[in-house]
Amino acid sequence: MPVQFAKQQYYEKRITKSYIIPQDPLFTEQWNLLNTGQVGSEYDGHNLNIEPAWLQGITGCNVTVSIVDDGLDYRHLDIWPNFAPSATYDYADDDFDPLFYRVSHGTSCGGVVGGAHNNLFCGTGIAYESNIGGLRLLPLSGEAMDMQEANALSHAMDIVDIYSSSWGRSDKGTVVEGPRTMGQIALKMEQADYFPQGRNGKGSIYVWANGNGGFLDTCATDGFASSIYTISVGAISATGLPSFFDVECPAKLVTAYVTDQEDDVDIRTTVTGGKCRAAFGGTSAATPMVSGSIALALEAKYSFVVKHGLLPQLSTSPSLTWRDVQYLIAYTANPQLTNGTDTDINGAGLAVSHQYGFGVMDAEAMVTRARHWIHVPPQMQDNVNTVSQSVANPD
Numbered sequence: 093m094p095v096q097f098a099k100q101q102y103y104e105k106r107i108t109k110s111y112i113i114p115q116d117p118l119f120t121e122q123w124n125l126l127n128t129g130q131v132g133s134e135y136d137g138h139n140l141n142i143e144p145a146w147l148q149g150i151t152g153c154n155v156t157v158s159i160v161d162d163g164l165d166y167r168h169l170d171i172w173p174n175f176a177p178s179a180t181y182d183y184a185d186d187d188f189d190p191l192f193y194r195v196s197h198g199t200s201c202g203g204v205v206g207g208a209h210n211n212l213f214c215g216t217g218i219a220y221e222s223n224i225g226g227l228r229l230l231p232l233s234g235e236a237m238d239m240q241e242a243n244a245l246s247h248a249m250d251i252v253d254i255y256s257s258s259w260g261r262s263d264k265g266t267v268v269e270g271p272r273t274m275g276q277i278a279l280k281m282e283q284a285d286y287f288p289q290g291r292n293g294k295g296s297i298y299v300w301a302n303g304n305g306g307f308l309d310t311c312a313t314d315g316f317a318s319s320i321y322t323i324s325v326g327a328i329s330a331t332g333l334p335s336f337f338d339v340e341c342p343a344k345l346v347t348a349y350v351t352d353q354e355d356d357v358d359i360r361t362t363v364t365g366g367k368c369r370a371a372f373g374g375t376s377a378a379t380p381m382v383s384g385s386i387a388l389a390l391e392a393k394y395s396f397v398v399k400h401g402l403l404p405q406l407s408t409s410p411s412l413t414w415r416d417v418q419y420l421i422a423y424t425a426n427p428q429l430t431n432g433t434d435t436d437i438n439g440a441g442l443a444v445s446h447q448y449g450f451g452v453m454d455a456e457a458m459v460t461r462a463r464h465w466i467h468v469p470p471q472m473q474d475n476v477n478t479v480s481q482s483v484a485n486p487d
């Protein structure tokens with residue numbers, strides 16, 4: 093055949109499409125996701141180790157996270173692509189529209205979890221292909237009834253995988269409060285000892301802010317953060333030291349990065365009204381970081397089991413249980429990034445402290461370990477009847 097075409101051949105860079113470095117304008121300032129020294133070169137690497145998880149093709153796909161808060165601007169350019177109406181309701185006003193223009197707390201949490209990736213707007217979320225719902229619970233007064241809390245925390249329990257709550261009782265340390273009667277039933281019902289109702293029997297996942305009361309507060313008086321059914325989240329700064337507002341707490345499971353120094357870069361996320369937020373912080377910001385990281389782990393387990401055609405038997409079923417998730421966090425959180433002094437080794441050989449829980453959330457470690465995770469046994473409960481015996485005092 094005669095030569096019909098001739099051209100000098102040369103190499104050009106090509107990349108796989110499973111991960112694209114976000115071109116969103118605020119991404120370079122999202123040091124909590126990828127710290128290249130934005131908050132001081134000495135802190136390079138103090139981040140949630142998210143990028144290696146993305147590089148594995150894990151983005152929170154098919155996982156639903158609902159933000160229980162003061163509303164969600166679902167029309168926002170960074171929220172709308174992932175908005176999940178079925179995981180959404182306004183329990184404060186009893187309607188289907190969770191958008192309330194005068195506040196941004198919930199919208200900012202939503203952006204941390206599932207802000208749209210690479211749409212050239214704001215930053216990017218951690219689980220940027222997860223489904224994001226908004227369960228509006230808190231009106232401007234900040235007051236909610238027991239029934240409203242219970243309804244929000246059990247909304248669409250077969251659809252919502254993770255309920256992310258960056259709120260709770262007062263941080264003064266003098267208020268002893270927690271979920272009331274119906275709220276307690278809702279938390280327990282979805283994760284019941286033997287027959288959990290949430291997530292089609294795997295148990296709903298509740299992620300909870302530990303609070304910002306600093307040394308004045310303790311989670312011992314906080315029935316939300318210290319519940320066995322919640323994953324209690326604390327805050328750590330880029331220095332590896334606890335944030336000044338962080339609350340020491342024996343129930344704390346894990347910490348995530350926020351800002352607590354004047355010169356630091358605040359957490360970048362979304363604001364109600366279609367804007368981008370340049371200043372978000374507190375354990376309110378740390379909590380959705382953990383929710384987003386858990387969403388990555390849920391997808392990793394599911395996609396690994398389905399891809400390899402493993403039978404959905406107990407040990408290999410594609411869904412992590414609520415207890416699996418707590419164990420996974422304990423075994424994969426990174427205590428090496430913390431600089432506190434209050435650390436002990438527990439009976440399982442894990443470093444744990446009242447300042448950091450089991451350490452800083454490590455998304456890559458969690459995703460990697462989730463793939464091969466064997467389910468832990470269901471929660472056990474044993475009641476022991478004590479026998480009292482009267483003994484006569486000797487004369």
Ligand SMILES: [Ca+2]
Nearest residue numbers: 182185187189
């Ligand atoms: Ca409404």
Ligand SMILES: [Ca+2]
Nearest residue numbers: 116208213215
């Ligand atoms: Ca974006």
